[in-house]
Amino acid sequence: MFDSLNDFDREASDIPRRPHKRPSYPHLWAFMCASPGANIGEKYERMLSDIAAFKNLFATQCSKDFAVVPAFPFTFFGAKIKLPDDSVFTLDAGQVNTKDPLSVENVKKLYDYVKKWDENRDRDPNTNNIPPSSIIIMYVSGDYIENDGFTTGYAFGNELPYLIFLTNKASSDTFAHEVGHVLNYSNKNGPKDDPDPASPPDKPSHNKNEGNLMYKEAGHTITQAQCAQFSESKIILRSHL
Numbered sequence: 045m046f047d048s049l050n051d052f053d054r055e056a057s058d059i060p061r062r063p064h065k066r067p068s069y070p071h072l073w074a075f076m077c078a079s080p081g082a083n084i085g086e087k088y089e090r091m092l093s094d095i096a097a098f099k100n101l102f103a104t105q106c107s108k109d110f111a112v113v114p115a116f117p118f119t120f121f122g123a124k125i126k127l128p129d130d131s132v133f134t135l136d137a138g139q140v141n142t143k144d145p146l147s148v149e150n151v152k153k154l155y156d157y158v159k160k161w162d163e164n165r166d167r168d169p170n171t172n173n174i175p176p177s178s179i180i181i182m183y184v185s186g187d188y189i190e191n192d193g194f195t196t197g198y199a200f201g202n203e204l205p206y207l208i209f210l211t212n213k214a215s216s217d218t219f220a221h222e223v224g225h226v227l228n229y230s231n232k233n234g235p236k237d238d239p240d241p242a243s244p245p246d247k248p249s250h251n252k253n254e255g256n257l258m259y260k261e262a263g264h265t266i267t268q269a270q271c272a273q274f275s276e277s278k279i280i281l282r283s284h285l
């Protein structure tokens with residue numbers, strides 16, 4: 045089931061929440077949501093298959109159970125979100141541009157709004173023992189971000205959660221690639237780049253081998269060095285027991 049949220053006609057706090065059960069194996073606790081124009085399938089098949097493909101990648105190549113787990117049922121946003129300062133954000137790839145200061149400012153406002161809403165869900169006495177989400181994953185309408193990208197991620201200092209946008213062109217490999225960036229970026233021991241990066245100087249966050257998960261165009265091969273570095277991320281939750 046989708047939860048729904050359109051701030052034009054209802055208050056977020058009115059919606060009852062039941063968190064999902066957390067698995068006993070390592071996982072990332074995510075807020076997963078979509079805008080109406082996002083092509084996610086009638087029964088959210090795309091979101092479910094992205095989650096399944098990610099788990100499969102780690103099970104087969106890192107020999108580990110590791111998953112992105114939606115903390116709550118998928119959230120369905122309205123096409124336009126009215127933010128607390130009365131500005132309106134249209135949830136579309138065309139509105140996301142890391143090179144445009146106004147877009148960055150608007151994305152930050154959207155982020156603050158979603159983050160606050162996500163945190164407020166934890167006030168329910170039935171849910172107050174669960175951690176806040178460490179990644180917000182937003183499926184938006186449109187094909188391209190900044191003319192040619194299928195995705196982009198944001199980190200706001202050391203603040204959690206991280207934020208990932210996925211357009212209609214983003215594949216399951218893209219989903220895993222973006223989460224890979226977040227895992228590297230949140231490495232507790234320091235390195236934020238790929239352990240076997242592209243030749244300097246351009247993009248040390250990307251792998252140099254085509255077909256690799258962290259190649260600039262996401263493939264799905266993961267090396268043992270990448271598995272090891274990913275597992276050092278400080279946002280991985282290990283057990284709720």
Ligand SMILES: [Zn+2]
Nearest residue numbers: 221225250260
């Ligand atoms: Zn990348």
